[in-house]
Structures are given as C-alpha cells and as structure tokens.
Amino acid sequence: MTSITDATIIHHVGIVLLLLWLLNSFDCCHPFAYFLSLIYLYMVHEQYVTKLRRKLQFEEKRQSSQRRVLSDSESVRWLNYAIEKIWPICMEEIVSQKILLPIIPWFMQKYKPWTAKEAAIQHLYLGRNPPMFTEMRVLRESTGDDHLVLELGMNFRTADDMSALLAVKLRKRLGFGMWAKLHLLGMHVEGKVIH
Numbered sequence: 001m002t003s004i005t006d007a008t009i010i011h012h013v014g015i016v017l018l019l020l021w022l023l024n025s026f027d028c029c030h031p032f033a034y035f036l037s038l039i040y041l042y043m044v045h046e047q048y049v050t051k052l053r054r055k056l057q058f059e060e061k062r063q064s065s066q067r068r069v070l071s072d073s074e075s076v077r078w079l080n081y082a083i084e085k086i087w088p089i090c091m092e093e094i095v096s097q098k099i100l101l102p103i104i105p106w107f108m109q110k111y112k113p114w115t116a117k118e119a120a121i122q123h124l125y126l127g128r129n130p131p132m133f134t135e136m137r138v139l140r141e142s143t144g145d146d147h148l149v150l151e152l153g154m155n156f157r158t159a160d161d162m163s164a165l166l167a168v169k170l171r172k173r174l175g176f177g178m179w180a181k182l183h184l185l186g187m188h189v190e191g192k193v194i195h
Helices: 009-025 031-071 077-111
Strands: 118-124 132-139 149-157 163-170 178-184 188-194
Touching: 009 031, 009 163, 077 178
Parallel strands: none
Antiparallel strands: 118 163, 132 149, 149 188, 163 178
C-alpha cells in the first residue's frame, strides 16, 4: 500500500487545482480555500525536501565511508613482522614449492618468447628475504558471493641467495632444438593482490 506522499509534487498540484476548479465551478470558492491549498502544497513540499535530504545524507555517508576505506589502509607492520619470523622456517618452502612451482609452468607456456619451443622450471629457491606487504584494505562492496575482499599491496625483492634454474628448448630454426639452462639470480615483484 502506497501513501499519499509517494505521488510526485506535480500530482499534488494537479489535485489542488482540480479541487479549486470544482469549488469555483459551484461558486463555493472562498479565499480561505486558496489559503488552505497553499498550506497543503507547502507541507507536501517540506515532506519531499526532508525525504530528499535524508536520502542525500545516507548516500553521502555511504560514499564517504567507502572513500575512507579505499583511501586509508591499515598498518601491516604486524603482518610483515610475523612473515619475517616464519619465512626462513617454513614459508619460503611452502610458497616456492607448493604455490609458485605448480603455477609457473602455465605462465611460462603462456608468455614464452617466440624463440622458445618449451620452457620448464627445474629448481626454485626464493631466498632468505620475505615479501613485504605495504598496505592492506578491506573493500566493502564485493562482487559475487565474496563476503570480504582484501586488497594487499606487496613488494618482494629477493636476496643474493635466490636461485632458480629454467630449462628452455629453442626452436629448431633458431637453435637447432637445443636445451639451454638459465640461472635466475634475482627477482623483484611489486603489485597489488585482491583476495
């Protein structure tokens, strides 16, 4: 059930003009009727202004809280400290062997240069330097079934002890199908991770 205030102001003006016309056609129109219609239209206008003001305040609060969340990021010193302590014990092995090693062949197949026919990784050790997170934000509006979306800024520069061994098979017309071994001694990754 809709209330009378759900109609637009034009509807209210039309109703008032129709009633005044009917009163005038029956010669019952008195200046008091014009005064009452003016007060009625003023009250309807005030209700619309109040409703619009509340709606704008709500939207403004929602957008300002979203801007605050997107512009302010949490301090991640505690996370960096924890990763720094755990990295040499077990995290380097988990990240390099369980996470990156299964993913890297897909990237190598997709982004290999035209001179390479095949590419495979034989050994991967990320070194003693852990990745450093620079910022952490919670995104309020998520898409899909995600209840919480985190945006993490990450910076990872390996130490001198990083080592990776890549085997690349060159194309026959360029390198006669030979295998070449590439030793990676350093890596620098910066970016944002949305999880």
